[in-house]
Amino acid sequence: MSTVQEQDGMPSLPDSGRLEALLDAALGVFMRFGYRKTSMQDIADAAQISRQGLYLHFAAKEQLFRAVVEHAMRRAELAAQRALETPDLEQGLVSAFDAWMGDFIGLGSAVASDLREIGPTLIGPMAAEYDARFHQVLARRIAASPLTPMLEPLALTPAQLAVMLHAVARGHKHSATSREQFRTLIGDAVRVMCAPLLLQHTRTA
Helix, strand or coil: CCCCCEECCEECCCCHHHHHHHHHHHHHHHHHHCCCCCCHHHHHHHHCCCHHHHHHHCCCHHHHHHHHHHHHHHHHHHHHHHHCCCCCHHHHHHHHHHHHHHHHCCCCHHHHHHHHHHHHHHHCCHHHHHHHHHHHHHHHHHHCCCCHHHHHHHCCCHHHHHHHHHHHHHHHHHHCCCHHHHHHHHHHHHHHHHHHHHHHHHHHC
C-alpha cells in the first residue's frame, strides 16, 4: 500500500517506489543549475511533489544533495559492474568508464565549477570510497584477463593499471565535450593498454 500523502492535490511524501524518481529529478536539476542556484522548490516542482513533502523526506538541501550523489554513484557502480561482465576486455572497460562517468560529460562550465567547488565539502569521503570500490572492480576484471601475465615483466599490477586508467578517464571527463567523444578518448587509452593482447592474437592467428 502506498504511503504517499496528498497535499493540495500533489503527493507530499514519496514512498520507496517514488524515491528513485525523486532523486533522479533532483540530479537533473542540480546538473542543470548547479548547487547554489537550485532551490528545494525547484526540485519539488521537477519531482512533482509538494515542497512540504520534500522537506518531510529531506530536512535540508545539503542532505538531499548527499542522497542524490550517493544514488548516482551507486547506480553508476552497478552499471559499470554489468559492463565488465562482457568477455571482451576492451569493450567491457570502455563501457564501464562510460557507465561510471558518462552522465556527467559536457556539463556547462559554470555548473561544473559550482559542483566541483561545493561537492567535496558536502559529500565528504563518499566519492573517494566509491572510487576505491570502482578501482577494485576494474582490477578484478583485468586480473581475470590474459593481460595479467603480460604486466608482470613491467612490474605492474592490475590494481595499478586500474588506477592509471581511471586517472586518464578523469582527465578526458573534463576535456570531452560530448559522451561520444569521451568514449572515443577512453577507448584509445584502453586500446593502448590492450595492445599486447591484440599483438599476441595477430601472431598466433
